[in-house]
Amino acid sequence: MTRPAAPTGADHRRGTFREGDRVQLTDPKKRMHTITLGAGKQFHSAKGAVSHDDIIGRPEGIVVTSVQGTPYLALRPLLSDFVLSMPRGATIVYPKDAATIVGLADLYPGARVLEAGVGSGALTCSLLRAVGDDGHVSSYERRQDFADVARGNVELFFGSPHPAWTLTVGDLTPTLRARMADGTDTEFDRVVLDMLAPWDCIPVVAEALVPGGVLVAYVATTTQMSRTVEALRLDGRWTEPRAQETLLRTWHLEGLAVRPDHTMNGHTGFLLSTRRLAEGTVLPPRRTRPAKGAYGEDYELPT
Numbered sequence: 001m002t003r004p005a006a007p008t009g010a011d012h013r014r015g016t017f018r019e020g021d022r023v024q025l026t027d028p029k030k031r032m033h034t035i036t037l038g039a040g041k042q043f044h045s046a047k048g049a050v051s052h053d054d055i056i057g058r059p060e061g062i063v064v065t066s067v068q069g070t071p072y073l074a075l076r077p078l079l080s081d082f083v084l085s086m087p088r089g090a091t092i093v094y095p096k097d098a099a100t101i102v103g104l105a106d107l108y109p110g111a112r113v114l115e116a117g118v119g120s121g122a123l124t125c126s127l128l129r130a131v132g133d134d135g136h137v138s139s140y141e142r143r144q145d146f147a148d149v150a151r152g153n154v155e156l157f158f159g160s161p162h163p164a165w166t167l168t169v170g171d172l173t174p175t176l177r178a179r180m181a182d183g184t185d186t187e188f189d190r191v192v193l194d195m196l197a198p199w200d201c202i203p204v205v206a207e208a209l210v211p212g213g214v215l216v217a218y219v220a221t222t223t224q225m226s227r228t229v230e231a232l233r234l235d236g237r238w239t240e241p242r243a244q245e246t247l248l249r250t251w252h253l254e255g256l257a258v259r260p261d262h263t264m265n266g267h268t269g270f271l272l273s274t275r276r277l278a279e280g281t282v283l284p285p286r287r288t289r290p291a292k293g294a295y296g297e298d299y300e301l302p303t
Helices: 008-014 079-085 095-104 122-131 144-158 172-179 198-208 222-235
Strands: 021-024 031-038 062-065 071-075 113-118 134-139 165-169 188-193 211-218 241-245 249-255 257-260 270-275
Touching: 031 079, 062 222, 071 198, 079 122, 095 122, 095 188, 095 270, 113 122, 113 198, 122 134, 122 144, 144 165, 172 198, 188 198, 188 241, 198 222, 211 222, 222 270, 241 257
Parallel strands: 113 134, 113 188, 134 165, 188 211
Antiparallel strands: 021 031, 021 071, 062 071, 211 270, 241 270, 249 257
């Protein structure tokens, strides 16, 4: 398979722009414009035209000037840049959460990953980057329109269909069980769930995930988080779930005026992580006691 020049190709490693590459042009006011290089073409804005021929064949990180004298910094867009500007069918998983998911799931080259809820394909790109061509990401999406957008975004970013990716349209539980029965999808090292009701899928995920494998669930609300945690505990085949969220605050840097920016990337979602136990394993009782009333007025604390 021919790999795309922008993210992974040999010319990208050498840092040389070539025809067909995506290039991010940043003006003095930090406004970004992404173009696809073509011989003889021009990028037009209110600040004048920039010839693509002035970029093709030159190294990444140059400054090109429009006919009106406006300078533009030319760099290939990072995955985070691409994700924030990609066409969307569903809300994307933001780069700060995608990076945390890759870390929590302990993804590695060659890993077999089950993804449920592909959305617009933002997280899928990060998963594929992490597992590489020798791994495999099997994504499930219940909505055909979301799947179409995700497929287009993934192929746009990688330049062509990724050899380590399969995308299946259908509800996860019946579709995965059918594919497991015919030997298509059998065992996974990691599972990532980004869906409305992940608690409904815990039993089939437990069947598909190898002992010691990691499950990460991305949920938006505390109610979803609570229901998912209780479903994992009730299922009995998981370590005690851990929950966290990622808050990102950037800083203003101007001489001695060093301070936090006035806006920040606050809450976007909660991340739950847990690991699959071996069959027949029973966890020792939790030593921490829930607060009185945590499970309702009629709940009695175990003695």
